[in-house]
Amino acid sequence: MVRAFRSILTASAISATLGFAGAAFAETKWDMPTPYGDAVFHTQNIMQFAAAVKEATGGELSITVHSANSLFGHAEIKDAVRRGLAPIGEILISRMANEDPVFGVDSIPFLAASYEDAEKLWKASREDIAAKLDEQGLTLLFAVPWPGQSLYVNEEVTSTDQMQGVSFRAYNAATERLAQLMGAVPTQVEAGDIPTAFSTGRVSAMITSPSTGASSKAWDFVSHYIDTQAWLPKNMVIVNKQAFDALPEEQQKAVRDAAAEAESRGWEMSEAETAEKIQVLTDNGMQVSAPSETLKEQLGAIGQTMTDEWLAEAGDEGKAIVDAYRAM
Structure with a gap:
């Protein structure tokens, strides 16, 4: 059926689609x-x-x-x-992104960690993305x-030192790499399985949007939301x-x-x-905070490492995009 x-x-x-060959209907x-x-x-x-x-x-x-x-x-x-x-x-x-790394530029952690920066990155990459689609x-x-990806943890994390050995939910290659660079242990968990993964102890921390946090009722299994806005995928x-x-x-x-x-x-x-959605998290008892200066610096360094890795894959085209973005 x-x-x-x-x-x-x-x-x-x-x-x-094909009926347009002559005059349009x-x-x-x-x-x-x-x-x-x-x-x-x-x-x-x-x-x-x-x-x-x-x-x-x-x-x-x-x-x-x-x-x-x-x-x-x-x-x-x-x-x-x-x-x-x-x-x-x-x-x-x-x-x-598996077809061409340029399609993954908006998902590099901490390259563009705000709406303002995400908009600049979009302006810098739009023509390249449009050209690849045209081909x-x-x-x-x-x-x-989407809203920025932020940290969900069970304590007030002010340094990545506190993430050492923590079981961390990953959902793609980028989040797995991010967890590794923080010293955490990545475990692949789909969005629909988040509550079960936390309740069974498979993971105890994650990075995701406030939308996913609210829909999965994150307050049932973590206590803190750190508003890193690590990247804003589109x-x-x-x-x-x-x-x-x-x-x-x-x-x-x-x-x-x-x-x-x-x-x-x-x-x-x-x-x-x-x-x-951040207000929903707050209303349900979660502690919402901005990242500490130390954590911000450490995450920024991780972001630079992942940017460098992406640049090595994306080559001159990727470099031109990042250079244009940083010049804005």
């Missing part, structure tokens, strides 16, 4: 897969984007948002858009960050280049304009989400 349903959707998507309908549920601010922002496109085009271009992996799973979305199975979609940029037949529309909205280029110019402009508004609005929503 599911396979048949997806086959129908796939056939429809291919027809919608009077009404164009796009299906848009996204990874997150309707309550997530990224999805809410995208729904506003879709509504703006429909209004600006007088209904000639409509985008139906399929949230929570209901059309394609997160791991499938980028390839689905590239192949034209869905004209447009949303993914986490760093999911493509794959994809057009970048906009990107919006989601991006991409569109199949052939499908986009086939739109009339006025519709392309409508999409671009709506995308620019969605990016600006999304960054504001992300900052608001940060404050809201």
Whole structure:
């Protein structure tokens, strides 16, 4: 049943994409897969984007948002858009870091540890990311960050010396490397397994966003939140280049304009989400604090080590991005 349903959707998507070869239809309908549920601010922002496109085009271009992996799973979305199975979609940029290290620049710990710095890094890297997507037949529309990744621990940690030997939740190569450089012992744990991992003693500390901390009820297993904002990973909205280029110019402009508004609005929503979820942690008894000067310096040194490692992998292109960012 599911396979048949997806086959129908796939056939429809291919027809919608390839049918633009001649004159555009009077009404164009796009299906848009996204990874997150309707309550997530990224999805809410995208729904506003879709509504703006429909209004600006007088209904000639409509985008139906399929949230929570209901059309394609997160791991499938980028390839689905590239192949034209869905004209447009949303993914986490760093999911493509295994293809090219440039896609992982926003997930280098402590390279850009605030919204202001994250915005500068985005300006420095956007053209390179857009060019790499273009080579794959994809057009970048906009990107919006998640709240910054911060430390969840069971004591007031003022130095990485206190992290020696601590079992630390990791969820990708970067967090595993971060744990190692802090002297902690990394253990891979998916977001949905966080409460169980803490309750069984598999891990006793982690770094994640205030959003994940609130959704996993971190106050049930840790007492302190240290607001490091180590990095602010971004989601991006991409569109199949052939499908986009086939739109009339006025519709392309409508999409671009709506995308620019969605990016600006999304960054504001992300900052608001940060404050809201940190307040949830506070309201539930967690001690929220800024990192001590010692911890900040130590984490900064770790960040430089990981930046250097990334630069060795990314080469001259990566160096140009980091140099441009630091010059801002």
